Amino acid sequence: xxxxxxxxxxxxxxxxxxxxxxxxxxxxxxxxxxxxxxxxxxxxxxxxxxxxxxxxxxxxxxxxxxxxxxxxxxxxxxxxxxxxxxxxxxxxxxxxxxxxxxxxxxxxxxxxxx
Amino acid sequence: xxxxxxxxxxxxxxxxxxxxxxxxxxxxxxxxxxxxxxxxxxxxxxxxxxxxxxxxxxxxxxxxxxxxxxxxxxxxxxxxxxxxxxxxxxxxxxxxxxxxxxxxxxxxxxxxxxxxxxx
Numbered sequence: 001x002x003x004x005x006x007x008x009x010x011x012x013x014x015x016x017x018x019x020x021x022x023x024x025x026x027x028x029x030x031x032x033x034x035x036x037x038x039x040x041x042x043x044x045x046x047x048x049x050x051x052x053x054x055x056x057x058x059x060x061x062x063x064x065x066x067x068x069x070x071x072x073x074x075x076x077x078x079x080x081x082x083x084x085x086x087x088x089x090x091x092x093x094x095x096x097x098x099x100x101x102x103x104x105x106x107x108x109x110x111x112x113x114x
Numbered sequence: 115x116x117x118x119x120x121x122x123x124x125x126x127x128x129x130x131x132x133x134x135x136x137x138x139x140x141x142x143x144x145x146x147x148x149x150x151x152x153x154x155x156x157x158x159x160x161x162x163x164x165x166x167x168x169x170x171x172x173x174x175x176x177x178x179x180x181x182x183x184x185x186x187x188x189x190x191x192x193x194x195x196x197x198x199x200x201x202x203x204x205x206x207x208x209x210x211x212x213x214x215x216x217x218x219x220x221x222x223x224x225x226x227x228x229x230x231x232x233x
Contacts, residue, residue: 041226041227043120043227044157046222049221102222104156104158
């Protein structure tokens with residue numbers, strides 16, 4: 001069964017600190033892995049997308065890593081800001097359908113305190 | 115910023131009413147999707163469309179229906195709303211696959227969502 005598991009479920013950090021969010025998946029055949037940021041009451045917004053040949057990708061203060069062998073990914077946030085408070089969702093796409101089916105994790109709820 | 119819009123953003127309605135959630139995109143994307151999301155839970159695909167006059171049911175069983183008469187418009191309808199339909203509904207559209215040498219396939223752009231409450 002194709003699944004995406006994220007940890008921790010929630011995380012509280014102080015402004016300016018770094019943090020790392022984890023994602024494990026069993027989706028096969030693998031196409032790509034995405035990290036989305038979802039603010040409360042809004043739709044998800046893409047942060048990074050990685051294919052199996054990429055093992056790291058950065059977008060400003062966000063750096064995602066991918067280990068396609070162990071089927072693990074992480075999202076590292078550097079020098080956190082209050083605006084980083086959101087749910088971060090790991091999403092994996094399979095290669096087996098023309099639709100480009102997406103499998104969603106439940107997200108890590110990040111709260112940044114001043 | 116993605117050009118995909120949903121209305122209304124919030125809706126509180128009584129049981130038994132018929133409702134239509136609107137979704138429009140101006141990016142010319144052929145593929146569009148409806149997801150349902152409950153608090154703290156993952157998004158579940160309830161409907162999708164490959165293009166005009168093409169609609170399919172997703173993974174999660176839903177009593178809603180959709181139509182795709184125009185490329186830019188993908189409304190979702192509930193004929194008789196019930197409290198179990200209370201949820202957040204997210205619309206999305208995607209571009210065509212670019213392959214591994216270029217941009218990853220099927221980038222999905224999400225609308226802001228409609229928060230539906232059925233009393």
